[in-house]
Amino acid sequence: MRVVVVSRCARTLHVFRRGLILRAIKEGLDVTAIGADGDGFDRNLREAQIHFEPAPIRFSGLTPLSDLRLIFNLAGRFRRARVDVCHAFTIKPAIFATLAARMARVPVRVVTITGLGYAFTSATGMLRRLVEWLYRCALAQAHVVFFQNPEDRRLFVERGLVTASKTELVSGSGVDTRRFAPVPLPCSSGTAPVFLMIARLLRDKGVLEYCAAAKVLRGRFPEARCLLLGGEDPRNPSRLTPAELVQLKDSPDIELLGEIDDVRPIIASADVVVLPSYREGLPRSLLEGGAMGRALIATDVPGCSEVVQQEKNGLIVPRADADSLARAMVRLCENPSLIASFGTTARTDIEARFDEQKVIDNTLATYRRLFQANAKGPSETAAR
Numbered sequence: 001m002r003v004v005v006v007s008r009c010a011r012t013l014h015v016f017r018r019g020l021i022l023r024a025i026k027e028g029l030d031v032t033a034i035g036a037d038g039d040g041f042d043r044n045l046r047e048a049q050i051h052f053e054p055a056p057i058r059f060s061g062l063t064p065l066s067d068l069r070l071i072f073n074l075a076g077r078f079r080r081a082r083v084d085v086c087h088a089f090t091i092k093p094a095i096f097a098t099l100a101a102r103m104a105r106v107p108v109r110v111v112t113i114t115g116l117g118y119a120f121t122s123a124t125g126m127l128r129r130l131v132e133w134l135y136r137c138a139l140a141q142a143h144v145v146f147f148q149n150p151e152d153r154r155l156f157v158e159r160g161l162v163t164a165s166k167t168e169l170v171s172g173s174g175v176d177t178r179r180f181a182p183v184p185l186p187c188s189s190g191t192a193p194v195f196l197m198i199a200r201l202l203r204d205k206g207v208l209e210y211c212a213a214a215k216v217l218r219g220r221f222p223e224a225r226c227l228l229l230g231g232e233d234p235r236n237p238s239r240l241t242p243a244e245l246v247q248l249k250d251s252p253d254i255e256l257l258g259e260i261d262d263v264r265p266i267i268a269s270a271d272v273v274v275l276p277s278y279r280e281g282l283p284r285s286l287l288e289g290g291a292m293g294r295a296l297i298a299t300d301v302p303g304c305s306e307v308v309q310q311e312k313n314g315l316i317v318p319r320a321d322a323d324s325l326a327r328a329m330v331r332l333c334e335n336p337s338l339i340a341s342f343g344t345t346a347r348t349d350i351e352a353r354f355d356e357q358k359v360i361d362n363t364l365a366t367y368r369r370l371f372q373a374n375a376k377g378p379s380e381t382a383a384r
Contacts, residue, residue, distance in 0.1 A: 001085060004078065005033050008091075008092065010038075013035050013041070014041040014045055015041075016089070018048060020363060022048065034052075037054035055073065056069065056073060067092075071103065073100075074101075075104040087363075089112045094111045094112075095135060108370040108374060109141055111138075112147075113153075114148060142162075174287070174358060175356050179264070181291070185294075187336050192225070193332055194227065196229065196272065198230060198273070198289075199277065201230055201232050202233055204238040206275070208240075208244065209320060209322040210322075211254055217330055227257055228254050267288060267292045275304060276299050277299055277304060280301065282354075283304060286308065287307060293344060295315075295332060295339045295340075295346065313343075
């Protein structure tokens with residue numbers, strides 16, 4: 001079975017799809033990973049013996065000529081490679097790779113909605129209507145559409161972007177619970193807690209609220225540390241302004257770590273993982289932090305609220321509310337025993353609900369089921 005996994009860029013393929021791709025290869029599937037290159041992660045894919053092909057996927061905005069070229073570019077590749085399964089992740093691939101797969105008569109077309117992105121969290125008017133129309137056109141050509149939280153699925157179904165019978169819920173991308181194993185908490189030795197946010201430097205991720213909360217926290221607990229791990233995303237509409245970036249980099253309350261390949265040592269150096277995002281699919285940083293036995297703080301928004309259970313494995317705060325976020329962080333500094341209790345529960349919950357292998361099992365079974373169902377007339381079988 002020839003499979004293409006299409007995502008936004010080499011980084012998202014490496015960070016989020018590596019486990020799926022390697023498992024599919026191990027089980028005998030012929031897999032090609034496709035996404036934009038230029039971020040350095042194409043090297044990581046090739047070192048893992050994953051066949052990677054760059055594609056001209058623009059990160060932001062809708063540009064008709066470029067998007068049409070992308071559709072024809074992908075359709076040509078799919079025809080030449082005689083692809084059996086196209087699985088598209090993230091917004092642009094979900095739309096344009098799926099349309100290309102239909103044009104190339106790929107027998108099986110699968111989409112995973114990993115999150116709603118800027119068009120749904122911040123944009124209004126014409127842009128949102130256009131994105132919804134594109135989704136409606138593309139998802140009509142998909143056989144299965146995976147959603148990572150029930151709120152996203154409900155929104156898409158209610159707005160007529162996808163037929164309910166095509167949809168399935170999955171536990172995000174899952175997390176490798178063996179690789180992300182529990183390690184002792186730094187604050188168990190009596191030191192002040194260390195807080196960690198892992199996210200791109202975007203407004204919609206709650207970076208500004210985290211920065212403001214860190215200032216309040218360190219006013220009360222000067223020895224506490226607030227780490228921020230993530231790189232800039234200058235092509236994203238939710239990017240920080242130059243002035244905001246300067247303010248963030250100059251902040252005495254935030255330790256800005258940039259972007260790294262392996263986040264485990266940084267999670268190990270922290271006690272609490274924080275994500276004040278405006279909306280998520282199912283956030284990997286919370287899954288990885290919980291898997292390593294870290295307490296969690298997140299906003300009460302779709303995606304985050306699927307992982308964080310109030311007063312069990314962490315604390316939930318309102319969206320875009322730096323004061324509430326600061327109070328939650330202060331509370332954990334005042335009650336370090338809660339950090340250990342929340343972290344223990346987080347690990348147990350992640351193992352039970354979000355193990356990566358369960359997600360991969362379901363995904364590969366879906367490929368095979370749909371391929372067998374369409375084997376007699378794959379080129380002409382319409383999406384159900």
